[in-house]
Amino acid sequence: MKAVRVTGLAPAGGTGAGAASPKLELVEVERPGRQTKTDVLVRVLCIGLDGTDREIMSEKYGVPPAGETSLTIGHESLGVVEEADPATGFAPGDAVCALVRRPCAEPGCVNCRNGQQDFCETGQYTERGIRGAHGYLSDYYVEDARYLVKVPVGSLAYGILAEPQSIVEKVWNEVQRIQQRLVWQPKTAVVLGSGPLGLLAALTCRCLGLDTVVWSKSPNDSIGAELVRACGATYARAEDEAAPAGSGGAPAVSALGAFLQRNDRRADLIFECTGYSPLAFDAMAALGPNGVLALLGVTPGNRSIRISSDQINQELVLENKCVLGSVNASRKDFETGLYRLKQMEARFPGLLGRLMTDRLTLQQVPQLDFGRIAVKAVVDLVPREQWTGLVRHEADDVAYSFSV
Numbered sequence: 001m002k003a004v005r006v007t008g009l010a011p012a013g014g015t016g017a018g019a020a021s022p023k024l025e026l027v028e029v030e031r032p033g034r035q036t037k038t039d040v041l042v043r044v045l046c047i048g049l050d051g052t053d054r055e056i057m058s059e060k061y062g063v064p065p066a067g068e069t070s071l072t073i074g075h076e077s078l079g080v081v082e083e084a085d086p087a088t089g090f091a092p093g094d095a096v097c098a099l100v101r102r103p104c105a106e107p108g109c110v111n112c113r114n115g116q117q118d119f120c121e122t123g124q125y126t127e128r129g130i131r132g133a134h135g136y137l138s139d140y141y142v143e144d145a146r147y148l149v150k151v152p153v154g155s156l157a158y159g160i161l162a163e164p165q166s167i168v169e170k171v172w173n174e175v176q177r178i179q180q181r182l183v184w185q186p187k188t189a190v191v192l193g194s195g196p197l198g199l200l201a202a203l204t205c206r207c208l209g210l211d212t213v214v215w216s217k218s219p220n221d222s223i224g225a226e227l228v229r230a231c232g233a234t235y236a237r238a239e240d241e242a243a244p245a246g247s248g249g250a251p252a253v254s255a256l257g258a259f260l261q262r263n264d265r266r267a268d269l270i271f272e273c274t275g276y277s278p279l280a281f282d283a284m285a286a287l288g289p290n291g292v293l294a295l296l297g298v299t300p301g302n303r304s305i306r307i308s309s310d311q312i313n314q315e316l317v318l319e320n321k322c323v324l325g326s327v328n329a330s331r332k333d334f335e336t337g338l339y340r341l342k343q344m345e346a347r348f349p350g351l352l353g354r355l356m357t358d359r360l361t362l363q364q365v366p367q368l369d370f371g372r373i374a375v376k377a378v379v380d381l382v383p384r385e386q387w388t389g390l391v392r393h394e395a396d397d398v399a400y401s402f403s404v
Contacts (some may be wrong), residue, residue, distance in 0.1 A: 004137030022060035048076030074137030083180035088145035093392030165337035166329035186268035194224035
């Protein structure tokens, strides 16, 4: 079978000695087989690509499985069950997506031992397509049934978005728990960034009935800006907003803070989805009293800036602000994400399809220029017109346990 891999990597735990120059290649690999009764063989329909994939593909890095020097990429998956033991609860024809992270082996990590590996304490987890385990960008993969989530047939067209949406849902679930500390009646949410994760966060906030502002550098006529306005949110181009000068010419408040003040909006909830660390500190200051700032973007590099640390510290303390970081997600978040995507499609018909702007073939991936991707790239391993013929339509009624 075919797979897209980063080859020539140093073995996991090795020094890198003897490793070839890493390359991103379309290669032939052996089709995996089921080894245990809980294993499920899945045929891949499509794979979504995100910022992590962009970094792995452009920088040619990643941690291969133990003893290997290559890594199959891709962690956002949508597939159909090909083989499964009935005891797994799956049957041939079931549409599924897969969780990304697997627990560490440390007995003392209580979160991994209790099915919450997204809160792993040791950092020794594995993540398919990223760290220590092959990903899903291949014709087939085998996965333990514990890490598969059924996708309703009616959600097939946008089921590939379950993984990024699970990240948003994890944050919302955490926010609800945190804000039990007070009487909280949020009115306004601010989303920083108009990439796929930012747009999904904006759509989620609109489904929750929040007045939503998306703050981004993308042009006002970009597809991201159009999608923001189409769901009833406000799009504000960051470069169009200037920070007012304070004493000595230094900004008295950030451009983001000035925009919110000028438009009489108080940010009760902020999603930071850009990974641009200076903006994260701007958001801490712009956040309203009792508000929550969720940092979802991972910052590469070693950037440093000067900040008004005393002012930020005072506001966090005196105004009861909360800042949380969140990455990866659990089964419950995936299930909630599938519910939310269905809600989005019903409320804003067609927007999820428009979010997936670039459809690729497997052969096109090694030469992909991420700079040309409008919003979201999806790799189709099976032509979409064939999908409905591969899935069990009687499996459309899927029962979940989730929070909204």
